[in-house]
Amino acid sequence: MTAPEKSKARAGRQTAVSLPARAWVSWGAAALTYVIAIFNRGSLGVAGPMATDRLGVGATALSSFAAVQLAVFAATQVPVGLLVDRHGPRTMLTTSLAVMAAGQTMVASSHSFALVLTGRALLGCGDAMVMISVLRLIASWFPAARTPVLAQVTVVVGTAGGLAAAPPLSAALRAFGWEPVFFSVALITACMTAGVWLTVRNTPDGHAPSAVRGPSPESLRTALSEAWRQPTTAVGLWLMFTVHFPVQVFVLLWGYPFLTHGQGVSAATASYLIAVPLVVTMVLGPVFGVISGRRPQWRLPLVLAITGATTVTWAVVLLWPGTHAPLALLFLLAVVLGLGNPAAVFGLDIARSGSPSHRIGAASGIANIGGYTAALLAMMLIGAALDHGQGAATTPDLMDFRVAMATQITLQVVGVSLLWRSRSRLRK
Template sequence: MGPAKRYERDSRRAYVVIAVGILGYFLAVAQRTTFGVASLDAAERFHATASQLSLFTMLQVFVYAGLQIPVGVLVDRFGSKAMVAGGAILMAAGQVVLALADSLAWGVVGRVFVGAGDAATFICVLRVIPAWFSFAKAPMIIMLVGTVGNFGQLLSIIPFSAMLGWVGWTPSFLAMAALSAIVGVLVLAFLRESPDGQSTGGSTLGLRRTWAAVVTCLRDPATALGFWVHFTVQFTGTVFALMWGYPYLQNAQGMTMGQASFVMTFFVLTNFFVGMSIGRLVARHPERRVMVSFAVVGAGFLAWSVLILWPGTAPFLVVVAAVVAIAMSMPASMVAFNIIQSFIPRRRIGTATGITNVGGFVASLTAIYLIGLALDSQVALGWVSDAFAPEAFRVAMSMQAVVALVGSAGVLWSARKVRARYGPTVV
């Protein structure tokens, strides 16, 4: 067999490779968000309380976040193709388990598998970007992966939601499992590690050297800044898309399932248009990355303040505008990965990206739990008779402010460290 054909960076082949990676992430987002669409059906199927319902998504996010650093280490060793394909198969298995589950315990097992497969997708797709694209194009490609990949939520919002109503729980989740398996095969066939066809994985490391590599990443202030930017910016959109968006729109704002799906479509469309705008902005003005992050966080929490303080249900257009502002957090969180790729050596970029990606999902996990706890606690205290009452959501959704304040302090601290090491105008 002759040597593998050599391709150039920014070539047509590079766009084919990243398109396959984006397809993998697109399906991962679809698998991730199906439970949010089906959360009220799940409450009925498993006879679950609000806190128990939170457990599904909390464990999924916990597994996702907990595996980010191990996945980062593994992708630095084995490369992206094996990890993304393996993740697709894991998600397919998880959706099969969930489709057939008739108890809370088995439902949780299914979501854990989905979380594990999801964990092996996004950062592994990002890892091929420096090999295939020039430094000038990399920020836009990162945004393209995040924003187009997030369109996967449309698959759960529209066809999956409709299928759930037409044919029910089991066929709907089995269909999602089949799609994930198909994508796994496509990744094996077309995803390529680098232009020269060689694996970008590193040499085998023992446990001590692996831990040393992780510690080196943790000590770099750029990793800390990436972590805290992702923590602070991403979580409110993730909480809305992954768990509490549909229950909030249907119960607190009195929408039908169809109306809620229509509003969530704006959520997904915002990811694309805002994401590409932010990509161009940070490519031209990398020194404004922290400022952009704080601007998006401020817009999201201004939107939540309007919804929480509005007497009764807010007008439809006000809700749409607020959801658009909340949705901006998803593409804006990609700034964290641009920070990582600007400062971290490529041999450690998978590990550093994994650490960074933990941030948003730790914050999301915390916020999901606090919201569920606040809903049930108000019933226990006698403040409301129904955990999903509109008044209960006002208090519960305000709990997100606690997470945002902690994250903002982390961004300010780590940005100061990055500027001290790399220069006063780098972020």
């Protein structure tokens, strides 16, 4: 560790000692915001069949809900990163909750495909502001040695929102219906805005928040350009592109229809299988955080191993002879997919480690684009393949799903190639 890094670590430890309560309160409120964001993000995963009936749409249109949400998420990552660096996490987290509440209200109230699509776009916009804001908050309040673990713990805490968006949300939708459930979600999201504004602080007392500096538009462009020139930013982007999208595709949209329509699994069992990757994230997230902080050289080999395991497991499930794969194999698939969530945070750790403090938001935003762009492409490919193979049938069959889900392997091959290329440039 260099002298400046040692000085920075000592300063972080002193901050943690002098203001431990404020640091943890600010992080706790930010992490709770992430819980709500993950719940809103995954709220369509088990509601897909109900959305099809309510709006009268097919597989491609259904995939467009998640695709538009992820497209907006990916497109706003860089602007959000720059705005977080400029205005601070407190303002951005509060704004994110207000935007998500508005989007969920549109989803709850509308029978129109266009309005529900707009609502999902707003959800993607609000969701985009959260994780980068939390990472910036952690970097401001805690020593550098703790940031990888706290980033993973944030993901673990946020996973509770994903779990709530699986079996509990599925049961609530069956019991109460579309409008009561989604209006309730919108109300809870809106009520959180006041709590975040009152409890979150951008930096420890005595340190001017970055909002005070108020950089000009030119300096924002410079920050973006300089963040992209850092080789670690490209490595983080392609790492997330490669390892993060399979679990998102499974949890957010196509896992539930694949299990119920393609594998003949009951709705209740399917909702529990969708929750398995989230449990894996909660269990292994802190472990991956320790690895990232103490053994950074393990990150890339671990990501490549997880990518290979994902490809092999999907291949076994899709090529299983007969009609349906065994439930144990589907469970194994869900477990392997779950490894992609904590592994993806390696990309944010790498991007953040190579950037100065005033560009952490920009670098994190660029890296975060990777996973969500790949998820967007995968969801659209699967939806188009299902509609093409389905023909006149009302629902896709097992063979349709086999062909459609296999399209993910192409994206993984592309991701590994680009990740290896960016890693080679970093070494040079």
